[in-house]
Amino acid sequence: MPRRRTPALVVAALLTVGLAACSTEAAPAVWSPPAEPSPSATPTAAGIPPGQAPEEAFAVGVRQLRVNRDGDRPLPVTLWYPARGEAGGAAERSAPVAGGRFPVVVFSHGLNARPTDYATLLTRWAAAGFVVAAPTFPNTSRGAAQVNPLDVLNQPADVSYVLTEVLALDQRAGDPLRGRLATDRVAATGHSAGGVTTIGLFTLGRDERLDAGVVLAGTALGVGSTFAGTAAPQLFVHGELDEVVDYSSGKDAYDRVPWPKAMLSLPQGDHGRALLTDRASLRVVSDTTVDFLRWSLYGDQAAKRRLPANATRGGLATLDNRL
Incomplete structure (x- = not known):
């Protein structure tokens, strides 16, 4: 991606925190879509045909995938996926993959973070029937030899490369996910610096394979807000008391999305602690993002109809729904 001059604010604005909460429903061994969608x-x-997402949760497996872009950008990927077994427990390393084909969701972490910081939320997505691929970025992750916040501008290209590999x-002989990926149903998601990365995948670094996006506490600083290419529904999530990425910055990016969109706003939410670590708030964020992904990647109309109720449950958030 071309580099641009970025305000100094973005250096401070690309911070992150961990997450908490979980689903405990029972899981089917095999899932398949209904034979006939509703005629209405x-x-x-994005052209995803009407369908039905799994209604019950899966057990979750987790594994690692080694990826290196151009030989000098190592991008180890953590994969969470629907697995066989009883739902509700911790993700099991290398658990057998559940039967069926599952959409792919790429997740980008924030500055000085790692994918495992978000394990609870990403496990929730996997339990709902998605394969979640979360790369660790070489220059913005915790533990990097040299953290460079502006390297976020290179991350949309990293994510596109990771997506190709995943x-x-x-089609890879012998891989546990062979025949298990719905390769034509893909979303990009991310938090904070990962939200910047995600927006970049729909603007300057548009990846036309993407059918939807979820931006958590993100901003368009550095990657532009000219959304391009085929329509891809977007869900923005932002705390109105965000002390790192100002709410108005996220709202401005949201306002510029020309496609079907929704914005979940938490009046008492900050950049991450109240937004994502508070159990009640995370349940709202989790359920709303899951149903958005169910609709945008499975074509599940019932999930779309549930969005307003999920978003406003408990009076913790409001939803600007333009889907």
């Missing part, structure tokens, strides 16, 4: 249902803006597993 219509495809999503989708290739569907």
Whole structure:
């Protein structure tokens, strides 16, 4: 991606925190979509045909994938995926993959963070029927030899490369995910600096394979707000008391999205602690993002209809719904 001059604010604005909460429903061994969708249902803006997402949770497996872009940008990927077994426990390393084909969700972590900081939320997504691929970025992750916040501008290209490698597993002989990926149903998601990365995948670094996006406490600083390419529904989530990425900055990026979109706003939410570590708030964020992904990647119209109730449950958030 081309580099741009970025305000000094972005250096401070790309921080992150961990997450907490979980789902405990029982899981089916195999999932398959219904044979016939409702005749009144219509495809999503990205062209995903009407369908039905799994209604019960899966057990979750976790594994690592070694990826290196151009030989000098190591991007180890943590994969969470639907697994066979009883739902509700911790993710099991290298657990057998559940039967079915599952959409792919790429997740980008924030500055000085790692994918495992978000394990609770990402496990929740995997339990709902998604394969979640979360790379560790070489220059913005915790433990990096030299942290460089402006390297976030290179991360949309990193994510596109990771996506290519992950989708290739569907055809790789002997890989546990062979034949298990819905390679034509893909979303990009991310928090803070990862939210910047995610926006970049729909603006300057548009990846046309993406059907939807979820931006958590993100901003368009450095990657532009000219959304391009085929329509891809977007969900923004932002705390109105965010002390790192100002709420107005996230709202401005949201306002510039020309496609179907929604914004979940938490009046008492900050950059991450209240937004994502508080159990009640995380439940709202989790359920809302899961149903958005169910609709945008499975074409599940019932999930779309549930969004307003999930978002406003308990009076913790409001939803600007333009989906």
